[in-house]
Amino acid sequence: MRWSEAMRVRYERDAKACDRIDILALESSCDETAAAVIRDGRIVLSSVVASQISSHQRFGGVVPEVASRAHVEQVTVVIEQALADAQLTLGDVHAIAVTRGPGLIGALFVGVTAAKTLAQASGLPLIGVHHLAGHLYAAALSQDAEPPLLALVVSGGHTELLYVSAQGTIEQLGKTRDDAAGEAYDKVARALGLGYPGGPAIQDAAAGGDPAFIRFPRALLEEDSLDFSFSGLKSAVMLHLDRERKAGRSIRVADVAASFQSAVTDVLEKKALLALVRTGQQTLLLAGGVAANAHLRARLQTACDDAGARLIVPELRFCTDNAAMIGAAAYVRYKQGKLDDLTLTAQASLPIDQW
Ligand code: KG4
Ligand code: ZN
Numbered sequence: 001m002r003w004s005e006a007m008r009v010r011y012e013r014d015a016k017a018c019d020r021i022d023i024l025a026l027e028s029s030c031d032e033t034a035a036a037v038i039r040d041g042r043i044v045l046s047s048v049v050a051s052q053i054s055s056h057q058r059f060g061g062v063v064p065e066v067a068s069r070a071h072v073e074q075v076t077v078v079i080e081q082a083l084a085d086a087q088l089t090l091g092d093v094h095a096i097a098v099t100r101g102p103g104l105i106g107a108l109f110v111g112v113t114a115a116k117t118l119a120q121a122s123g124l125p126l127i128g129v130h131h132l133a134g135h136l137y138a139a140a141l142s143q144d145a146e147p148p149l150l151a152l153v154v155s156g157g158h159t160e161l162l163y164v165s166a167q168g169t170i171e172q173l174g175k176t177r178d179d180a181a182g183e184a185y186d187k188v189a190r191a192l193g194l195g196y197p198g199g200p201a202i203q204d205a206a207a208g209g210d211p212a213f214i215r216f217p218r219a220l221l222e223e224d225s226l227d228f229s230f231s232g233l234k235s236a237v238m239l240h241l242d243r244e245r246k247a248g249r250s251i252r253v254a255d256v257a258a259s260f261q262s263a264v265t266d267v268l269e270k271k272a273l274l275a276l277v278r279t280g281q282q283t284l285l286l287a288g289g290v291a292a293n294a295h296l297r298a299r300l301q302t303a304c305d306d307a308g309a310r311l312i313v314p315e316l317r318f319c320t321d322n323a324a325m326i327g328a329a330a331y332v333r334y335k336q337g338k339l340d341d342l343t344l345t346a347q348a349s350l351p352i353d354q355w
Contacts, residue, residue, distance in 0.1 A: 025327030028111030029103025033074035034323035035082035041331025046085030068106035097330030100128035101347035108346035130355030138314035138325035155288035156182035174226025209258030292319040
C-alpha cells in the first residue's frame with residue numbers, strides 16, 4: 001500500500017476508535033526550533049522551544065542562514081525531548097503536524113522535511129499548518145476560544161486583523177502595508193541600543209518612561225481602512241535619534257521607548273475597535289509575539305471592557321513562536337479530515353485563507 005493510502009486508513013481507524021488524539025507538532029518558521037505534543041487540541045503534554053536568540057544577538061536580528069543551520073542542529077533534539085516529556089513514543093501519537101509557511105524558506109524546509117520523514121517512517125498522517133493559524137489557536141490551549149471572533153495577530157512578520165467565522169474559516173480584513181509591529185519594535189530597539197529581540201527590551205525600557213514625551217505619528221488612523229503602517233513611525237523615531245545625536249544631546253531612552261510603544265498601541269487598539277464595530281463581533285482575540293506586550297494587553301483589556309467585548313489572550317509562553325500552538329491548530333484540520341501527503345512543501349508566503 002502507498003504511504004498516502006496507509007495514512008488515510010490509519011486516520012479513518014484512529015478518528016473513529018480513539019477517545020483522545022495526540023499530535024506531535026513542529027515549528028521552525030523563524031528563530032525558534034520547537035516541538036510539542038498536544039492532546040485533543042488543548043492539553044499540552046509537552047512543549048519544547050530551543051531559542052536561537054543568542055546566535056542572532058550579535059547580528060542585531062535574525063540571519064536566515066544562521067537560523068536554518070541552527071534548526072538542522074536542534075530539530076531532532078527538540079522532537080526527542082517533546083516525546084520524552086510527554087512520556088510517549090512516536091508509535092503512541094496519532095499525527096505529525098508542521099508549520100508549512102509563511103516564514104523564512106530555509107528555516108521552514110527543515111521542519112517540513114523532518115515532519116515528512118517522521119510521517120513516512122511511522123505511517124502517521126501529516127498535517128501542514130499555517131503559522132498565523134497557529135498563533136490564533138494558541139489561545140485555545142488555555143481557554144474557550146470558539147469562533148466566531150475577531151483576531152488581531154501581531155508578530156515580527158505580520159500585523160493582521162482576521163475574522164474567524166467558523167473553525168478553520170479565516171478571512172483577512174486588514175494588514176500592514178509595510179513593516180509589522182514586531183519588526184518596528186525590533187528596529188527601534190536596535191537604534192536605541194537595546195538589543196534583540198526588541199519587544200521585551202522596549203517594554204522594559206518604557207516602564208520608567210513618559211509616553212507623552214514625543215507624539216510620534218499614528219498612521220492611517222483617519223482612514224476608514226483596517227490596514228496598518230508602521231514604517232513612518234519607525235522613521236520618525238530614527239529621525240528624532242539622529243537630530244538629538246547631531247545636537248550632542250543624550251538620548252532619553254526610556255521616554256523614547258514609552259512614546260514609541262504608546263504610538264504602536266494606540267494604532268492597534270483603534271483599528272481593533274473599529275473592526276469589532278464593523279463586524280459586529282463581541283470577542284477579540286489577541287495573538288502573536290507582540291501579544292506578550294503588557295502595555296498592549298492592559299490597554300486592550302480596558303478598551304474591550306468599555307466596549308462590552310470579551311478579550312482573549314494566550315498564555316504568555318504561547319504568544320511567541322512555539323509548537324504547542326501548531327498542534328492546537330492541526331487538531332482542527334485533523335478533525336476536519338484535512339490531511340496532507342508527501343507533496344507538502346514549505347512556502348515563504350502563504351495567504352491565510354489557504355490555511
Ligand atoms: O510571533 P513571534 O514569536 O515570531 C513571528 O512570527 O514573527 O513574534 C516575535 C516578535 C518580535 O518582533 C518581538 O520583538 C515581539 O514579537 N515581541 C514583543 C514582546 N515579546 C516579543 N513585542 C512587544 N512586547 C513584548 N513583550
Ligand atoms: Zn510567529
